[in-house]
Amino acid sequence: MTTIRKASQKDAKALFGLIKALAKYEGQLQYLKTDLNQIIDSGFLHLQPPKFEAIVAENKGILIGYVTYMWNYSIWNGSTYMAIDDVFVCKQFRGNNIGLKLMQYAKDICTSNNIELIKWEVESTNEKAIRFYKKLGAEVNNKSIVKWYIT
Template identity: 45%
Template sequence: MIKIREATKGDVDILYNMIMGIAKFHDHEEFVITDKQKMLSAGFNENPKFGALIAEFNDEVAGYLSYTWNYSIWNGSEYMNLDDLFVWEEYRKHKVGLNLMQRAKEICSDKAINMIRWEVETDNIKAIDFYNRLGVTMKEKGLFRWDF
């Protein structure tokens, strides 16, 4: 049985471990700069900078989805920016990712928001196939990053 719930400050260790899990999956561990204290202070206060959903499969942590809220001046509305969607490998055939995405969509609907936006590595074919099965549209666009 799949249960999706909002993350709480008591979940910081779990979230951090899954962030490291997705970073390891993409061989990007060296790019994870955050730590548990930063996550705690940024995500679990009166004005959280991010939200996160935890998926449990038969009472075991199976995955997570993290997000932020952004505003599109072209659309004239707020939208959800999906930061990460990650499911531990042993749970990937159990619709955990689908349940996380459906819950994110419900959160948006409850706020009268009609768009979720996210990025995917272009060589992550399994993720792209998963998103295509949701019926979403992938827009090709270059991604720039300016670190200083």
């Protein structure tokens, strides 16, 4: 049985492992600059508010998926929204509605906080993810995302 819940500091190491798994899956491991200490410091220590929060999927005591997010403000909407950074489910657990349950939990957090918008990015070539997001009822626009790495 899979449990969906908010992550806590005890999840930091496993969460970081999933973040690395996502980077590897996307062929972007060389761009992953964070480390376990940064994950702990930014998400789980005494920062108020934390720089990010996470929702995890746990099966038999092992994390198998996650959503990371931050709170942001939209000038155009005049309101706070949830900005999702990553959505990931381990390959062997895909097709079992884990992603759906993670996203529903994110939606429930927003509803309980009177937040009306969740925003995130998706690669335009990731057709499977786009189909999944549309199935949720999300709108996918045609904007390109520009990344500028300042070194």
